Amino acid sequence: MAAEMTAIPAMVIRGGTSKGVYLRGRDLPADRSLWGPYLIDMFGARDARQIDGIGGAMPTTSKCCIVEESARPDADVDYTFAQIGIGEERVYWDFNCGNLTPAVGTYAILAGLVPAVPGRTSVRVHQTNTRMLLTVDVPTGPDGSPLVAGDFEMAGVTGPGAPVTTDFSRAIGASLGGGLFPTGRRTDVITVPGVGEVICSILDLANMCVFFRAEDVGLTGLEMPAQGPLGVAERFHEVRRAAQDLLGVDHATTTPWPVGFTAARDFDLYGGGDLAASDYDLAVRFAGIQPMRDTLHEAFPGTASCCTAVAAVVEGTVVHDLYPRRKEGSVLLAHPSGISVVEAVAHDEGGECVVDAVRIARTARPIMRGEVFVRKAEVERLCSVIPVEDRIRSAVPPAGAADA
Incomplete structure (x- = not known):
């Protein structure tokens, strides 16, 4: 198996009305142009059923969050979001998922990237797709572990849980890097x-x-x-x-x-x-x-x-x-x-x-921790058919890159 496959540590977490695969950036290739091929094979993107991968065959379940310790003084972690295609060999990198963002805080604590404190732990997130700074507040137990049980209910999710809050007030200009009204007009x-x-x-x-x-x-x-x-x-x-x-x-x-x-x-x-x-x-x-x-x-x-x-x-x-x-x-x-x-x-x-x-x-609810396998031959095939400059490979700036 070692000769044919690459094993990558992974965690599956439901965040809001979405479910995502959470990975450490250090466990992916340093060459980010390989990230797209890795995720396409990992999720089984070429099949609309995603039967040959970890994807759930729905837009809300074909998502990946890549998290790593940040070098920025104003952030704890860098977080990159990937929406993986369904029935197409494609990865979309040009937006962020608000439902999975809160679970980035949960993952950061579970992965040991952020020291947790009892009561509530704030995680400062540098969202690399939008180059924005977000703050996620995670409710934590006496030992600092993220709480799951609670009485907060949200539409689209079965049963209540502990509320994880995200502040997006600094995320103005997330797509174009300008002001709140990109045309300069309110209508x-x-x-x-x-x-x-x-x-x-x-x-x-x-x-x-x-x-x-x-x-x-x-x-x-x-x-x-x-x-x-x-x-x-x-x-x-x-x-x-x-x-x-x-x-x-x-x-x-x-x-x-x-x-x-x-x-x-x-x-x-x-x-x-x-x-x-x-x-x-x-x-x-x-x-x-x-x-x-x-x-x-x-x-x-x-x-x-x-x-x-x-x-x-x-x-x-x-x-x-x-x-x-x-x-x-x-x-x-x-x-x-x-x-x-x-x-x-x-x-x-x-x-x-x-x-x-x-x-x-x-x-947010952690569901699974383990390893997900990527086929080396399939990654090589994808690299041969997707040009290295294609944004499918990775349109995300390197971690720690200065904001535009």
């Missing part, structure tokens, strides 16, 4: 094929998003994942591409993420049960990025939640126009699986928007 007009002109707002925080009223593109805003293949997701794709044209961004990138929203109304949840309009502020739907395979998200991404919440509390955006603010300091977003609660506070200062706070809470 813009894009031209969507088959629809015409649509008023939108583009914000760059955690992951850049483009927000549009669902009704403006012929949707209700209450669509469910089962309806995704019937042209709904394609409308999200069209909005994303129109926003990319406005920004001058390559269509091959995943951002800005398209987020459709509508005013609160009663609706039936994807997994059963229902929500009343009085339970939440805004209904949100997410689709239209390549790794999702033309389906609506069963819940809502954590980073998109943060970006949406800031858009809601900032005057002048299309989201703010519908935001009723039912709970001071928190934005209640209803998605197909339930409600996400985001703490968001912002204010205007000298004509500029200042984000004071944006935090989400998630539960």
Whole structure:
């Protein structure tokens, strides 16, 4: 086996509504152009069932977090996120996963990268895909080990757990490296094929998003994942591409993420049960990025939640126009699986928007620790067919690289 395979220490952790494979950076090749081929084989990406790898054959379970001790004085760990393709030999490196980010703190403690203290341990994270600094607060027991049991419940996850919180307030310019409003305006007009002109707002925080009223593109805003293949997701794709044209961004990138929203109304949840309009502020739907395979998200991404919440509390955006603010300091977003609660506070200062706070809470549960095997011959094959300069290999800057 040693001659054919490479064994890599790994841990599987559920973070929020996603599940990821967590690796140490030191256990991967020093040549980062090999990271993509390693992950493609590790996850069995070429098969849509991912039957020949550790992947779960869903966008929410085909994810990898690569963590290592940071050389930066303002961070404890460097964290690189990879979204592995499903039915395609591809890795997407140009965004971050908000649901798995909290579990980076859990992993850092379990891997001995951060000394834990009883009560709560803060982990300072340098997120390399976005070159942003985040803070993850992990509840810890008397011996410093991460707590799993608790009474915090989140939509899309079965059973309660201990809340792990992440502060994204310093993640402005995550995609383009500029300000909160990359066009310099709080609303813009894009031209969507088959629809015409649509008023939108583009914000760059955690992951850049483009927000549009669902009704403006012929949707209700209450669509469910089962309806995704019937042209709904394609409308999200069209909005994303129109926003990319406005920004001058390559269509091959995943951002800005398209987020459709509508005013609160009663609706039936994807997994059963229902929500009343009085339970939440805004209904949100997410689709239209390549790794999702033309389906609506069963819940809502954590980073998109943060970006949406800031858009809601900032005057002048299309989201703010519908935001009723039912709970001071928190934005209640209803998605197909339930409600996400985001703490968001912002204010205007000298004509500029200042984000004071944006935090989400998630539960995290370690599931498995062991080794995952990568086939040397398959890595060699992938290296021969994927050019070394292709971003599939690794579009992430070296650990410790200066921020742009």
